[in-house]
Amino acid sequence: MPTLVVKCRQCGRSAPANEFILDHIYRKMVCPMCIKDRHEKEKVHEEFRLERETKSQKSELLKPESQAINLKKDFKLMQRPLQQEKPIEDKQNQKRRFKCTKCTFEFPYNPATKTPLRCPYCNYTITYP
């Protein structure tokens, strides 16, 4: 049975009759090439739309400079308490006192660094607990 070749009324190209499809966009029987063309056009449209959406999203993220400044401020605020805590810690360390085991002279010492190494009064080498 020979294949009936029909001329497409949409694009004028010839295609086998059994390959013609009723397309809801063209609202008529069109050849497979027309369907392919339409799909490719839609794909391009879709890609263009997505590209525009991502671009607009990016520009929205980049636009508010004030937000970046706010973040910097927040960062400074987060850093400040840490800088304040350190001297307090040092003071607490300085408050620690140690009595020389030899001469019983009492002096402040740093338990973290274990200094001074020797008693400031009798020069006795201190062994901290």
Ligand SMILES: [Zn+2]
């Ligand atoms: Zn066609």
Ligand SMILES: [Zn+2]
């Ligand atoms: Zn001592």
